[in-house]
Amino acid sequence: MSQGTGAPEPLLSVRDLSVRFRMRGGREIAAVTDVSLDVAHGECLALVGESGCGKSVLASALLGLLPGNARVGGSALLSGPGPGEATDLLAADEATLARTVRGRRVGLVPQSPAAHLTPVRTVRSHLAETVRELTGAKGQALATATVAAARRAAFPADHLDRYPHQLSGGLAQRAATALALVGDAPLLLADEPTTGLDRDLVERTVDELRGHADAGRGLLIITHDLAAAERIADRVAVMYAGRVVELTEARGFFGAPGPRHPYARGLLDALPERAFRPIPGMPPELGDLPAGCAFAPRCARADAACSTVPALSGTAACHHPVTAPEPAGCGIRSEGSRT
Amino acid sequence: MTRTPPALELRAVTAGYDRSAPVVRDTSLTVDEGEAVGLLGPSGCGKSTLAKVAALLHRPYGGTVHLGGVQARGWRHRAPRAQRTAVGVVFQQPRLAADxxxxxxxxxxxxxxxxxxxxxxxxxxxxxxxxxxxxxxxxxxxxxxxxxxxxxxxxxxxxxxxxPRVLVCDEMTAMLDASTTAALVTVVEEYRTSTGAALLAVGHDRTLLERWCDRTEEMPCTAAGGPPLRSRAPDPVSVPGFGPEAPSDH
Amino acid sequence: MSIPAALRRRTPRGKPTAGRGLRLPLSSCAVAAVLLAVVLVPLLVPLDEQAVDLTDKLHAPSLAHPFGTDDVGRDVLLRCVYGLRVSLLVGVVAALTATVIGTAVGAAAGAVGGRTDRMVMRVVDVFSSVPHLLLGIFIVAMFRPGVWPVVISVGLTHWLSTARIVRAEVLSLRSRDFVDAAVSGGASRWRVGVRHLLPGVLPQAGLAAVLMVPHAIWHESALSFLGLGLPTHRASLGNMIQDARGTLLAGDWWPTLFPGLFLIVPTLAIASLAGVWRERISPRRRSELML
Structure with missing residues (x-):
């Protein structure tokens, strides 16, 4: 496992995380299988993959928000509260998660901020409630802390008394981010934060999230938007059929030499700025995964070796990873905001 | 010189959900036979409304729609079935578009x-x-x-x-991953090659529409148009180089 | 795969679940018992509604008369069962009548829309502004006492809320993309209504109907209690409570208590079943898997 950007102890360390759903009729769904990844302070890890590949389930598992028919395995150690200590998010009970983890140590940036905010209350009242809940501030201190919380997410103070429907999409996203930042959580979890936003709004949103990572927070962003992932991520984890099939540096993934796993390569080739060529076939059912490599039925490189599940060796979980540096073509490296 | 009438023509369409503040104002658009036109614009500027007008699903306040040179005579159920079914529609959110x-x-x-x-x-x-x-x-x-x-x-x-002779794709791929997007676009293009149908693709992803379509049109975004939808107006606050406060500040 | 051995169960949000687990079996048992009783008992033990036995009046509950006898010597248990039978019949038929009228009116108003919709809904508002017991009394007063005037009275006064619910549901469905897609696919008005709108509102309408059964039972009892419902000799829960009012003051509690319980328990059970149903059809329960 590659270490983060130099930090000796990762902020979040997920090991062999598996989630199974028991459905009616005894059917079992393997939503997440053997996922291991680290997020360090100041680092952004983008978890990309098709809808239904299990990436949202992973986020729910980390927040302890899975439905009752889910079974989890593995561990997810969140460092803290004290130095050298760590909390296993998967083993912690609900009271611990509610009182000390969610909002305080893991901030959630939601998918649709407009739906995340109560329509009949102003942004100020949302923020004040969260500040009071998390810090216990009252009176003048509460008012000051509320304005400070808004400023931290670059939410303009003169818009604090507006209702959610009076905000533009970008401001609603900032309001939701401000809520996620109130508890000063070292780890931010952003679940599809850009779905349904315009391209320039996507860019602004991810740039702002990137700013929080640069300020020392760990950021795990879950998205199917590869352009957004390229813009924000230090490292990329590609998920396919519940497994992480590639985990590598973003620079090499989107630029040269490119991804090593054939699925990741296919995903990039499907972008309109590249070959615009779909991967043949469709992802397998999580309730009915093929034996061996789940991508083999769609893979041009598959052979007999692919009847066993490949382990993540190096950066890719593949028996026949792409090694030759293929011509990178017109990369989609846009004028990134990263330094 | 006579030319074949365009597959789809919108003439001076004004439409919306509030007559005093229509989201689409006096907009005209032509899609020729076999042509693929991309309609770009930020969300909330009336692209979807215009798409619904083109599919005869939403009655505009003013303007006309012509399909293959024939003016549409009505909207929704009042439109003759042959005209209604001449336009195929795909919506943004499959969950809402499927019974x-x-x-x-x-x-x-x-x-x-x-x-x-x-x-x-x-x-x-x-x-x-x-x-x-x-x-x-x-x-x-x-x-x-x-x-x-x-x-x-x-x-x-x-x-x-x-x-259908005309296909209207309203943000068809906005919720989908790159591979599925490319696959669906391929299906549409195969259909168009074999039938010569026209395409109006509505979306906000410029790269995608420029790659997919023969030409793209910019949806004019009238700032005066109606109350703000969730994300209609451009963000009123521009923060050029903001950075969050350092964690030590609080 | 080797993982399942390590998998642990997670209780989602620590909600208390004990009460909810018992609700379904308890209320289904109660409803089943009630249905069995009202079907089987009249087959086994006939009731002569006119018969009185003044030598045997106002006996406290005993083995011979588990619920005692009333002030003219009639067995309270038997009359309770027969009374419940009448009440259920009135309740179910009246609720069905109200639901059919309400669904038709609401669906039509919602589907047609425009001026028709506004006019129909104003009429509904006008009727809703009159207390419906008052309206019900007005209707039964036009007929001779009997079962059917009560059914008509309850049915005609209770469709308003169903019409509102169904109209709102139709309106929300009508603006959905899948209806647009059907229209674009050439579906006629009738086909959109029958195939796409109606199936969408039926669960709501059905729920409204079930919730209305207890309401209608209470309404029937209220009318009978006021002397406007069933003929006084008929065994109905409302009549029994009305008859027993005098004896209650003399300390004879059983002729009032048992009909009262027969009124409360089945209606609560039905309402509780409807509650379970409502949870089943509400969207937040629909997905057991968040992918």
Whole structure:
């Protein structure tokens, strides 16, 4: 496992995380299988993959928000509260998660901020409630802390008394981010934060999230938007059929030499700025995964070796990873905001 | 010189949900036979409304729609069936565009059944499903049992069932991953190559529409248009180089 | 795969679940018992509604008369069962009548829309502004006492809320993309209504109907209690409570208590079943898997 950007102890360390759903009729769904990844302070890890590949389930598992028919395995150690200590998010009970983890140590940036905010209350009242809940501030201190919380997410103070429907999409996203930042959580979890936003709004949103990572927070962003992932991520984890099939540096993934796993390569080739060529076939059912490599039925490189599940060796979980540096073509490296 | 009339023509369309503040104002657009036109614009500027007008699903306050040179005579059920079915529509969110009670097979065959072609419905459902890459094993499922991408494939098959002359794709791929996006675009292009149908693709992804379409049009965004939708107006606050406070500040 | 051995169960949000687990079996048992009783008892033990036995009046509950006898010597248990039978019949038929009228009116108003919709809904508002017991009394007063005037009275006064619910549901469905897609696919008005709108509102309408059964039972009892419902000799829960009012003051509690319980328990059970149903059809319960 590659270490983060130099930090000796990762902020979040997920090991062999598996989630199974028991459905009616005894059917079992393997939503997440053997996922291991680290997020360090100041680092952004983008978890990309098709809808239904299990990436949202992973986020729910980390927040302890899975439905009752889910079974989890593995561990997810969140460092803290004290130095050298760590909390296993998967083993912690609900009271611990509610009182000390969610909002305080893991901030959630939601998918649709407009739906995340109560329509009949102003942004100020949302923020004040969260500040009071998390810090216990009252009176003048509460008012000051509320304005400070808004400023931290670059939410303009003169818009604090507006209702959610009076905000533009970008401001609603900032309001939701401000809520996620109130508890000063070292780890931010952003679940599809850009779905349904315009391209320039996507860019602004991810740039702002990137700013929080640069300020020392760990950021795990879950998205199917590869352009957004390229813009924000230090490292990329590609998920396919519940497994992480590639985990590598973003620079090499989107630029040269490119991804090593054939699925990741296919995903990039499907972008309109590249070959615009779909991967043949469709992802397998999580309730009915093929034996061996789940991508083999769609893979041009598959052979007999692919009847066993490949382990993540190096950066890719593949028996026949792409090694030759293929011509990178017109990369989609846009004028990134990263330094 | 006589030229074939455009497949789809919108003339001076003004439309919206509030007569005093229409979201689309005096907008004209022409899509020729066999042409693919992309309509770009930020969300909330009335692209979807215009798409619904083009599909004769939303009655505009003013302006006319012409299909193959013939002016549309009505909207929704008042439009003659032949005109209504000449335009196929695919919406942004497959979950909302699919009747949750129908199986995928029934969903795809719905237009054929609705127009009284039961025998054809039985015969062509499998073929239509195959053309969008759906295996027969999925056809007995209901929308909540398939993924967004699979459901959107079914919705596209439904839109193609009556072999429309014009296809309107309203943010068809906004919720989908790159591979499914490319796959659906490929299906649309195969259909257009074989039938010569026209395409109006509405979206906000410039890269995608410029790659996909013959030309793109910019949707004029009238700032005066109505109350703010969730994300309609450009963000009023521009923060050029903001940075969050250092964690030590609080 | 080797993982399942390590998998642990997670209780989602620590909600208390004990009460909810018992609700379904308890209320289904109660409803089943009630249905069995009202079907089987009249087959086994006939009731002569006119018969009185003044030598045997106002006996406290005993083995011979588990619920005691009333002030003219009639067995309270038997009359309770027969009374419940009448009440259930009135309740179910009246609720069905109200639901059919309400669904038709609401669906038509919602589907047609425009001026028709506004006019129909104003009429509904006008009727809703009159207390419906008052309206019900007005209707039964036009007929001779009997079962059917009560059914008509309850049915005609209770469709308003169903019409509102169904109209709102139709309106929300009508603006959905899948209806647009059907229209674009050439579906006629009738087909959109029958195939796409109606199936969408039926669960709501059915729920409204079930919730209305207890309401209608209470309404029937209220009318009978006021002397406007069933003929006074008929065994109905409302009549029994009305008859027993005098004896209650004399300390004879059983002729009032048992009909009262027969009124409360089945209606609560039905309402509780409807509650379970409502949870089943509400969207937040629909998905057991968040992918």
């Amino acid at each position: 949750p009670r129908l199986t995928l097979a029934a969903l795809i065959a719905e237009p054929l059944r609705a127009t009284g072609r039961k025998a054809e419905a039985l015969a062509r459902t499998g073929e239509l499903a195959g053309s969008v890459g759906l295996g027969t094993d999925l056809l007995g499922r209901r929308p909540h049992e398939v993924s967004d991408g699979q459901l959107q494939r079914a919705c596209l098959a439904r839109a193609l069932a009556l072999r």
